[in-house]
Amino acid sequence: MSDSTQNMGEFELIGRFADVLGTDLPPEIVVGIGDDCAVARRGTDFDVYTTDTVVDGVHFRRGQIPWFDLGWKSVAVNLSDIAAMGARPLHCLVTLGVPEYVTGDELAELYRGMAAVTAEHGGTIVGGDIVRASELFITVSAVGTIAGASGSEDGLPALLRSAAVPGDLIAVTGDVGSAAGGLKSLEDGLASDREALMERLYRPTPRFTAGLALAAAGVRCAIDISDGLIADLGHICKASGVSATIRAADVPVSPLLKEAYPDTWTELALSGGEDYELLFTGPAELIDGARDAVEVPITVIGEIGESNGIPDVSVLDGNGRPIPIGARGWDHLRP
């Protein structure tokens, strides 16, 4: 079939989706398909919506990730999208597609992991659905909210992918590449020796404190790092119509990752996904203003520039020379 979706990536499929569904949105929809969350005006506040699905064999491997961690992560990645909007979480819905070989004890562990992340970070699970399926899948939908601020320019004090402007600094929370280090440890059969990296892969922390503090400080552009630093910075550039330059040497990396992968940690930090740290842009004084309110370090790694065509993202080495960019993150629908 020439029209088969076999060779379409996720972004292309979502584009088709947006073509049909994204037109004629009612005026209360402030942000439609294409950011971390959709945003809908709700009285004087704004509600944000997101959903994310993981499928066995595509996004994880059953029997590899512990059931508790699978529950934690499947909810945490949705909460992370809400954090990346500068919103606070309200509620989640959970849908499970359950093959018959899954046991009741495994499901209970999965639920416990889900309950643990919402107990720690908010976003109570209020309902869901369970269906029979031939492969295990987990769909989580999450709703959050942003208090309206009359002070903000457009009344929407959210963090958007589309709000980067030339002259902004580029910064990240925490450190990046550790989740990719966990994935690599798994592939290398070293998972049991590298618990700290595995925890970064399996139990990401939604950065609510950071997101709320950044939004309160007046920062307006952010994304959570799920596809990888370069790929997600590319999403910001595309949505904002700008370019970006980062300095590889300034990208924050944990000592653990450097020790585990002394030769490849730069690549893991630049292209590895699933860290769920916040990548954001803004004037230096606003970023500095948020620093004290954030529980993790904030590191400036580059600057936003005018759009200068493709590639949008340039990475400079320690001598200011461009590093060729290979893998730009991952698109999990591609074969």
Next chain:
Amino acid sequence: MSDSTQNMGEFELIGRFADVLGTDLPPEIVVGIGDDCAVARRGTDFDVYTTDTVVDGVHFRRGQIPWFDLGWKSVAVNLSDIAAMGARPLHCLVTLGVPEYVTGDELAELYRGMAAVTAEHGGTIVGGDIVRASELFITVSAVGTIAGASGSEDGLPALLRSAAVPGDLIAVTGDVGSAAGGLKSLEDGLASDREALMERLYRPTPRFTAGLALAAAGVRCAIDISDGLIADLGHICKASGVSATIRAADVPVSPLLKEAYPDTWTELALSGGEDYELLFTGPAELIDGARDAVEVPITVIGEIGESNGIPDVSVLDGNGRPIPIGARGWDHLRP
């Protein structure tokens, strides 16, 4: 594995889910897992949440239901849950698990069906996710809202499964059994001759006007008929701790269904699912008060009584004698 979920039905699996996740709900959750929607207090209003998933080969057969109708129905069944709470729809999120053999044109038709039902009934689709999967599945999550009423006893003017009381009349909107007639026509290879029944199966109408009018009139108990009249009445009895008696001869059935299935229409009307009409209970004067505001006929079919053990639901024939109840609707996780 003795603990395999192989022989667990949907209701048992959801029960385990509720055991882990349903404890320690924060005070703003007014209704948790177990009704058509969860209900969360939101300022002076109440928000309702629901999600529903369909899987190819379990809930529908690809190639049998037109793609447009599959899109319509997968969204409509969620909107129906919101209608059954007496709420109005706000927004939906849509997740697709897409095998490679699905074509772009098929997806576009699916999206058009989704857009058509929200254009007609509300609940704008604001976002979603698309993932690769080996079998097609569609998960829709929907949010609605109920305006708080200081006049209502508990401040929650919703329609709940748990609010039936002895002495209530039992009533339904529209007619029942036609969707099951459509399904039977399909099995009998007569789908092309029975468009009206097929439309009832494939393009159900969420009963928002009825749900809002019933709630405004003071009715407090309803469910939408998805599993079948007897099965869904059983859900009300279980949640409310009551029994129910209905008169088979009073159950409203379309002339089309009677013509198509002159020998089995009673069975289809009592046990067939997927009509998505509202089944509700209340005092006669409240039901009469809502009649004029509802776009479809309302028919009283029986009464709620004190709990008298199992079976909770009795069906009487034209002479007032009990009819033995066989199939009590369907539980789609059972083999």
